[in-house]
Amino acid sequence: MRARTFLAIASWVVFLSSGVHAGDSVLYSVTTSESHSGIPVVKTQVFKTEIFAVDAETGKQRLVFSDANVSFFLMPGGRLRGGIVAAGGKIFAEGIEPVQSAAHTPKFDPAAPAAIYELSTDGSGQARKVFDTVRGEQSVNCGSQFLNSSGSEIGSVNYLQGKYYLVVCDTATGKLLRNSQLKYGSEERRGWRFGSISRIGWMTDDKRIFFTIELAGDSDDAWWDHAGSPVGTYVLGPDADTGVRLAPEAALHPRIVGMQPSDESAAVLIGTLPDGGYLLQDYEGDTNGAGGPYFYELDLASKTQKIFPLRVDGDLGSFHLSHSGNRLVLMATQKEIAKQPSFASIATLSVWIMDLESGKQRKLLSFPPHDETHGADGPWVNLIGWLGN
Secondary structure: OOOEEEOOOHHHOEEOOOOOOOOOEEEEEEEEEHHHHOOOHHHHOOEEEEEEEEEOOOOOEEEEEEOOOOOOEEOOEOOOOOEEEEEOOEEEEEEEOOEEOOOOOEEOOOOOOEEEEEEOOOOOOOEEEEEEEOOOOOOOOOOOOEEOOOOOEEEEEEEEOOEEEEEEEEOOOOOEEEEEEOEEOOOOOOOOOOOOEEEEEEOOOOOOEEEEEOOOOOOHHHOOOOOOOOOEEEEEOOOOOEEEEOOOHHHHOOOOOOOEEOOOOOOEEEEEOOOOOEEEEEEEEOOOOOEEEEEEEEEOOOOEEEEEOOOOOOEEEEEEEOOOOOEEEEEEEEEEEOOOOOOOEEEEEEEEEEEOOOOOEEEEEEOOOEEOOOHHHOOEEEEEEEOOO
16 A cells, blocks of 8 residues: 555556546656666665656656666655655655765665755756755755645655654745644644654645544554544644644545444545545445445535545555546555465556546556565655646
8 A cells, every 4th residue: 555566667567548638647756776687786775766757648658757867866755755746747856865885886875965856857867956955853854745736835744853843845946935843633742653644735725734644553542433533634724833623534434335434544635626525535344344445525515425436456555636636546556476486476556547527447557467575676666646737
């Protein structure tokens, strides 16, 4: 269920065209290491990341950016781990300067100086530094976790001396626009637990920010149906530092005959739709253990729902709503254990587009089976989202 999944290299992609809105492109990145040329990655720690755009109508791909000839390593990451984000026809990414190894070759060091760059989208490999970042608990600074719809503002969550801060910067100038300590719920909370933010982003007005808190199951309040649990989705106004619930958590889960929502997971808000409804994703099951993920729209004012039946096989993750709010792109991963060699773990990844007006779902591209048993050296594929304006 992670946004970054070990897969086959980009040249293995199988494209499937379909009749969707012209001009929209889906972005994904592929990161490889020199270990694939026979040199152990622990000795070189040299990576290359390429970003590709796939036309959602024709299935044709083009290379958008490569860090092969720039002075930094791209950090592909995932949605909440720094890395590459896109909106409004712009791409921003975290880059880390290489250091010299004892053999005088480039080496990746996570503690090396880092910065946020705006990347060219024409394949030229040009990049503009927006601002430097400070890694670790040294100061509150911007990162590359989420963008507003126009790509004019970039936000991140920072941890400093036991507190969490929401930081927003202007992508044109690097100017700090917002720096507020984050609190949420009916009581002032000290901060989030590690890994508790399952999603964060801007509402469609580009003023309010939403985030979903989903705790690990190590205490009673990690279960959303426990009294006083902070699990749920919150909305933060432009001048507020305390998030308020979008709605009671129980009201955000869909009502499906014969199914019950899991008390181990929150309903995750993906975004707001053109008609004002909210697109969410949840897991539900029955008493026999059957069930799975559901996508659905909620109209909280009228208390109505619309379920989008899934025709996608595999574990789902990395959901990105288009700027128009009419399409959703997502990743599906299927895994199996091969008998040979050595009971390897085989994974197959595919990228799907769901049309939210018709409910139709189509496969945009896929990768053939990949042995990820020993895949710690990559390659890695990250579904970034939509490039369109």
